[in-house]
Amino acid sequence: MKDVGLWTIFKVVLNHSHLCCPDQVEMLKQHRELSMFVRRTIKTHEEAGIRPSKTYQSFVATADSHRELGFIEKDVMNYITRELNLEGDHYIKHAFWADVRSRAAFDYFGNVVSFDNTYNTNRYNLVLGSFVGMNHHGQSTLLGCALMKNEDIQSFKWLFECWLRCMRGKAPKGILTDQCASIQRAIELWMPTTIHRWCIWHIMKKIPSKLNGYKGHNEIEQDMSHVVWNSNTKEAFDRNWIDLF
Incomplete structure (x- = not known):
C-alpha cells in the first residue's frame, strides 16, 4: 500500500488487463523488430545524410502501409541513436560533396584553385575543407567541399581522389593551401603536375x-x-x- 496524497494505491497490475485489438497487436514493443535488411538500409541512408523520417517513409512506400512493416518510426530513431552512434569515430569519418554546377564552374575557372581546411565544426569536431575558384567577375565560386574527421595524409589522399574523379580527372594548374605537410604530400601523390603554393593569407x-x-x-x-x-x-x-x- 502506498499513500500518494489524494489517492491510496493498494495494488498494481503491470500486465495488460484487457484484450488487445487483433489488428494492432503486432505493433506492441515486444513484437516489433528490425530485420538485417532494414538495419543495413538505415545505416546506408544515415551515411548519405538522409533524415530518419525520410528513411521511414521509404519503408512505408515500399510496403504500401506502415502496418505491414512490423516497426514504427521511433524504432528507426532508436536504432540510429543506440546502435550506429556506438560506432563513434569509426562511423563518421569523411564526407565529400560537389554538384553539377561545381563541375561546370571548374571547367571555366579551375586553372588555379584554393583549398582551405581551417574551419572546424563545434558539435561533431569535423574539419570543413573547401575547394574554391574565382570566376570572371572576381567572385569566389565553390568547386566542392568535404567534412573530415582526420587531417592525415590518407584523409587528404581520399579527398583529392574524390574531387579529381568528380572533375573528370582534370587537375588544376595551380593550387593554394595552408602550410600543412599532409596536404603537400597528398598533392604530390595525386596532383603531381599541379604547381603547389602556400596561401598568402x-x-x-x-x-x-x-x-x-x-x-x-x-x-x-x-x-x-x-x-x-x-x-x-x-x-x-x-x-x-x-x-x-
Whole structure:
C-alpha cells in the first residue's frame, strides 16, 4: 500500500488487463523488430545524410502501409541513436560533396584553385575543407567541399581522389593551401603536375607571432604588408623586398 496524497494505491497490475485489438497487436514493443535488411538500409541512408523520417517513409512506400512493416518510426530513431552512434569515430569519418554546377564552374575557372581546411565544426569536431575558384567577375565560386574527421595524409589522399574523379580527372594548374605537410604530400601523390603554393593569407597571419619578440615589430609588419600587397609584379616585389632589408 502506498499513500500518494489524494489517492491510496493498494495494488498494481503491470500486465495488460484487457484484450488487445487483433489488428494492432503486432505493433506492441515486444513484437516489433528490425530485420538485417532494414538495419543495413538505415545505416546506408544515415551515411548519405538522409533524415530518419525520410528513411521511414521509404519503408512505408515500399510496403504500401506502415502496418505491414512490423516497426514504427521511433524504432528507426532508436536504432540510429543506440546502435550506429556506438560506432563513434569509426562511423563518421569523411564526407565529400560537389554538384553539377561545381563541375561546370571548374571547367571555366579551375586553372588555379584554393583549398582551405581551417574551419572546424563545434558539435561533431569535423574539419570543413573547401575547394574554391574565382570566376570572371572576381567572385569566389565553390568547386566542392568535404567534412573530415582526420587531417592525415590518407584523409587528404581520399579527398583529392574524390574531387579529381568528380572533375573528370582534370587537375588544376595551380593550387593554394595552408602550410600543412599532409596536404603537400597528398598533392604530390595525386596532383603531381599541379604547381603547389602556400596561401598568402595564411603566411601573413603568422607574421605577428613570428616578429613579436623583435624591437619595432609593428613597423616591420606594416612595411612587410606594404611590400606583399602593393607589389604588382615579381620584379617590383623583389626590388621592394631587397629595399626593406
